[in-house]
Amino acid sequence: MGYSLLVVDDSAAALLMYERLLELSGIPIDELKTASDGRQALEVLVNFHADLLLTDLHMPNLDGFQLLESLKSDQRWKDLPVIIITTEGRPDRTQRALDLGAKAFIHKPFTPEEIRNLVLRTLGAEEDELRPVATGKNDF
Amino acid sequence: MNLDLWPLEKTTSEVFERMFYLFPLQGDSPPPQSALTPWRISLRDQEKTLFLRGVFSPEVAKAMAANYLGLPEEEVTPSLADLTLRETINVLAGNLLSLLAEPFELGIPERPHAEEPSPPLPPLLPGPGIFSPGDHGIILRKTLDRSSPFL
Numbered sequence: 111m112g113y114s115l116l117v118v119d120d121s122a123a124a125l126l127m128y129e130r131l132l133e134l135s136g137i138p139i140d141e142l143k144t145a146s147d148g149r150q151a152l153e154v155l156v157n158f159h160a161d162l163l164l165t166d167l168h169m170p171n172l173d174g175f176q177l178l179e180s181l182k183s184d185q186r187w188k189d190l191p192v193i194i195i196t197t198e199g200r201p202d203r204t205q206r207a208l209d210l211g212a213k214a215f216i217h218k219p220f221t222p223e224e225i226r227n228l229v230l231r232t233l234g235a236e237e238d239e240l241r242p243v244a245t246g247k248n249d250f
Numbered sequence: 251m252n253l254d255l256w257p258l259e260k261t262t263s264e265v266f267e268r269m270f271y272l273f274p275l276q277g278d279s280p281p282p283q284s285a286l287t288p289w290r291i292s293l294r295d296q297e298k299t300l301f302l303r304g305v306f307s308p309e310v311a312k313a314m315a316a317n318y319l320g321l322p323e324e325e326v327t328p329s330l331a332d333l334t335l336r337e338t339i340n341v342l343a344g345n346l347l348s349l350l351a352e353p354f355e356l357g358i359p360e361r362p363h364a365e366e367p368s369p370p371l372p373p374l375l376p377g378p379g380i381f382s383p384g385d386h387g388i389i390l391r392k393t394l395d396r397s398s399p400f401l
Contacts, residue, residue, distance in 0.1 A: 121340060123333035130320050168356055197344020198356065218341050219268040
């Protein structure tokens, strides 16, 4: 049995890359959906049960912070775990997202192994599932 | 306004190594202006707006996209290369912010407006004045070492 993931980013290239990285990571995934901003993510969630949401912070329309606020204030999604994908390592933004209910952060660029371990830990996977995966250009 | 050069050099090296398996080196001549593909992103605080501008030749853009997306170069379309450049300038700027003392807010990657004149080429790196106030941007005038044993 795999997981259902929703990945949110306004960069189409980033979404393509996330799909590649998640595929390489070996995370058992049943379904992977994407959205280009927070507003679209909320629309997707209406008809899609996600086990985990990964989102960029910096997006037009509804950004990552606003998406978190919307999720946490809605009974349907308040328990949906959220991982923030960000290019910035600024503590103030990190803390703000954690205060809004984000479970974890990952800093771009990242490797398949890094995303695998973070996703599985966030989903409560057992330690033996957190095995290393190969990374590098030749693995693509 | 001049800022230290090292944050940009460090960011560029780290991002290019991790995203593209490519190793930026200092170039000795700029690529031809006609073949450049620019993207820019703003860094704003209450007093000023700076722009980080990435300028890439089509050949370099294709190599970056191939490595970033895990595709053979022949499968990289101009659209995919362009999307990769947009993401590159976004990641570069975000990582750069982490090293700057000033609390800038990051904008959304964008194309410079067509009516805007091209910014003057800055001195070759390393050199002064890679940051300028207003819309003068930055050009990362570095070459990519495609002979690296890591490729």
